Amino acid sequence: MNMKSPNAKSQPKTAVSSGKKSGNSPENTLKIIPLGGLGEIGKNTMAICYGDDIMLVDAGLAFPTEEMLGVDLVLPDLSFLIENQTKVRGLAITHGHEDHIGGIPFILKEITIPTIYGPALALGLLEGKLREWGLEERTSLCKVRPRQQVKIGCFTVQFIRCTHSIADSFSLIIRTPVGTLIHTGDFKFDFTPVDGELFDIASISAAAEEGILLLMSDSTNTEREGYTPSERTVWRKLNEVFANARQRIVVTTFASNVHRIRQVLQAAMKYDRKVAILGRSMMNLANIARELGYMTFPDGLLLSVDQINQLPPDRVVILTTGSQGEPLSALTRIANDEHKQLKIFPGDTVIISATPIPGNERSVANTINALFLRGADVIYGKEAGVHVSGHACREEQKLMINICRPKFFMPIHGEYRMLVSHTELAAECGVPPENSFIMENGDVLELTADSGGVTGRVKAGVILIDSSRAWQVNEQIIQERRHLAEDGLVTVALTLATQRSKIVALDVSLKGLILPSSLSSEELVTRIKAELSKILLDRTAVSKLNKDDLQSFLQGCLNGFFSSRIRALPFIQVIVHEVAGEEQAKKTKNARPSASIPKSGPS
Numbered sequence: 001m002n003m004k005s006p007n008a009k010s011q012p013k014t015a016v017s018s019g020k021k022s023g024n025s026p027e028n029t030l031k032i033i034p035l036g037g038l039g040e041i042g043k044n045t046m047a048i049c050y051g052d053d054i055m056l057v058d059a060g061l062a063f064p065t066e067e068m069l070g071v072d073l074v075l076p077d078l079s080f081l082i083e084n085q086t087k088v089r090g091l092a093i094t095h096g097h098e099d100h101i102g103g104i105p106f107i108l109k110e111i112t113i114p115t116i117y118g119p120a121l122a123l124g125l126l127e128g129k130l131r132e133w134g135l136e137e138r139t140s141l142c143k144v145r146p147r148q149q150v151k152i153g154c155f156t157v158q159f160i161r162c163t164h165s166i167a168d169s170f171s172l173i174i175r176t177p178v179g180t181l182i183h184t185g186d187f188k189f190d191f192t193p194v195d196g197e198l199f200d201i202a203s204i205s206a207a208a209e210e211g212i213l214l215l216m217s218d219s220t221n222t223e224r225e226g227y228t229p230s231e232r233t234v235w236r237k238l239n240e241v242f243a244n245a246r247q248r249i250v251v252t253t254f255a256s257n258v259h260r261i262r263q264v265l266q267a268a269m270k271y272d273r274k275v276a277i278l279g280r281s282m283m284n285l286a287n288i289a290r291e292l293g294y295m296t297f298p299d300g301l302l303l304s305v306d307q308i309n310q311l312p313p314d315r316v317v318i319l320t321t322g323s324q325g326e327p328l329s330a331l332t333r334i335a336n337d338e339h340k341q342l343k344i345f346p347g348d349t350v351i352i353s354a355t356p357i358p359g360n361e362r363s364v365a366n367t368i369n370a371l372f373l374r375g376a377d378v379i380y381g382k383e384a385g386v387h388v389s390g391h392a393c394r395e396e397q398k399l400m401i402n403i404c405r406p407k408f409f410m411p412i413h414g415e416y417r418m419l420v421s422h423t424e425l426a427a428e429c430g431v432p433p434e435n436s437f438i439m440e441n442g443d444v445l446e447l448t449a450d451s452g453g454v455t456g457r458v459k460a461g462v463i464l465i466d467s468s469r470a471w472q473v474n475e476q477i478i479q480e481r482r483h484l485a486e487d488g489l490v491t492v493a494l495t496l497a498t499q500r501s502k503i504v505a506l507d508v509s510l511k512g513l514i515l516p517s518s519l520s521s522e523e524l525v526t527r528i529k530a531e532l533s534k535i536l537l538d539r540t541a542v543s544k545l546n547k548d549d550l551q552s553f554l555q556g557c558l559n560g561f562f563s564s565r566i567r568a569l570p571f572i573q574v575i576v577h578e579v580a581g582e583e584q585a586k587k588t589k590n591a592r593p594s595a596s597i598p599k600s601g602p603s
């Protein structure tokens with residue numbers, strides 16, 4: 001795959017770029033460079049640089065917005081890492097979510113990372129991906145235990161247990177030559193975690209006694225007041241639903257939510273139901289989590305769909321992906337009665353144990369509507385108590401700032417307004433506003449022991465991937481697809497005689513173009529031909545152009561014609577053929593119908 005990145009959103013705006021020394025950038029400053037995860041939810045990737053050493057914290061991917069037609073995955077621009085690859089000493093992973101580890105195979109395609117340190121569960125998930133991609137040789141994986149310290153170049157990184165929606169999550173204490181940094185990873189303060197693994201607040205607190213230079217803290221839920229409830233609160237509601245359900249129970253959640261999957265399996269065991277898991281990613285996670293001891297269940301608990309269809313409805317749980325209303329997911333197909341093996345029957349219970357990620361609200365609502373339409377009892381939404389977030393709300397974010405009492409503060413993992421709001425909250429907790437940095441991907445924060453400032457930018461942007469073919473998708477192509485989808489396509493195939501003096505043949509194809517009711521497609525073709533004939537009369541404009549330039553010129557003219565006369569802005573493609581002499585022109589004329597409209601006509 002070609003991973004060059006011509007589609008970066010922004011270019012360096014100062015001399016400080018690519019980690020190279022600049023005039024006012026002495027070697028003894030620490031540089032913090034977010035490559036992804038700021039101004040957005042997803043693709044969390046952070047570079048920390050000092051002298052000739054670079055370490056990375058996480059390397060995630062994001063999922064596309066609705067306008068990114070045909071794109072499945074979004075990655076950060078990798079130019080900075082490729083340019084500085086000899087300095088990359090290692091990567092520390094905070095936890096196994098895709099927005100923290102999903103980008104690693106793509107980075108390893110481009111550069112070698114000597115060692116990747118991380119929790120066993122995250123590495124278990126990563127190992128499978130690296131095998132699939134044939135990338136095992138490009139790095140070595142090193143599992144870390146809580147409180148373990150590792151050296152990555154000149155940095156000492158300590159892994160501190162934190163609580164989040166996936167088991168085995170860490171915050172990081174990073175000791176640098178300039179001072180100590182805290183990177184929270186994704187976190188919430190869950191004081192009654194279902195796996196009993198408590199947030200190691202004592203270790204963060206001990207580091208704070210030494211003094212924290214910079215706190216980088218998760219901003220995802222900064223718009224929510226109060227505290228995120230404990231994962232354990234979901235158990236009560238699940239119990240209630242399982243106790244009352246008389247037929248099949250279908251549960252959907254994020255494929256990576258180990259705690260939730262574990263609780264659903266426990267509820268199934270308690271109420272003597274068997275479980276079929278639909279969705280490769282969820283099955284994969286359940287197997288790895290079981291293998292590594294993050295959940296335990298007997299061999300006979302999981303059945304195939306065929307086996308589960310043989311059981312009475314009150315013995316069945318279906319655990320499935322599709323909590324975001326993804327069109328191809330099992331739940332969406334079941335809801336729309338398009339699944340080959342499973343149907344929803346009146347009286348079935350469906351639990352949506354997730355909230356829609358912003359942008360997915362409509363598709364989730366469509367799925368819920370379709371499930372109700374089939375007679376299911378659907379349990380969903382904030383009030384239902386079947387989902388809690390994995391991220392800290394404002395009171396917990398304040399607690400983190402209070403424990404760390406950092407000199408400098410940098411909100412991470414969030415859209416821009418969330419970063420602003422989190423910074424205001426830090427100010428309330430005593431971090432002077434001038435010591436907080438609202439950064440964008442690519443910004444370079446330089447720190448010394450007593451000063452800090454954003455001093456420049458490195459190249460940052462996005463790489464768009466069509467994962468079904470593992471191809472990179474150019475942003476211009478996405479724009480073209482959007483243009484085609486919104487405004488339709490006009491293709492004009494034009495055959496010109498040698499001197500470009502007259503049109504020998506003209507084919508016009510209209511696709512997806514909406515015309516005013518007063519204008520027929522035949523009339524439009526006649527007007528296009530008249531317009532082109534008029535343009536070609538201007539010898540000085542067309543005679544000296546080469547063929548490509550002539551095509552572009554005619555496209556531009558037709559753009560003007562459509563926008564001013566037809567009030568439409570279709571995607572216009574002009575293909576010019578030129579014939580050598582009159583004789584050949586006659587032949588072509590006989591072969592090609594003049595000003596014809598294709599049989600399909602406008603659509």
Ligand SMILES: [Zn+2]
Nearest residue numbers: 095097164186
């Ligand atoms: Zn996470």
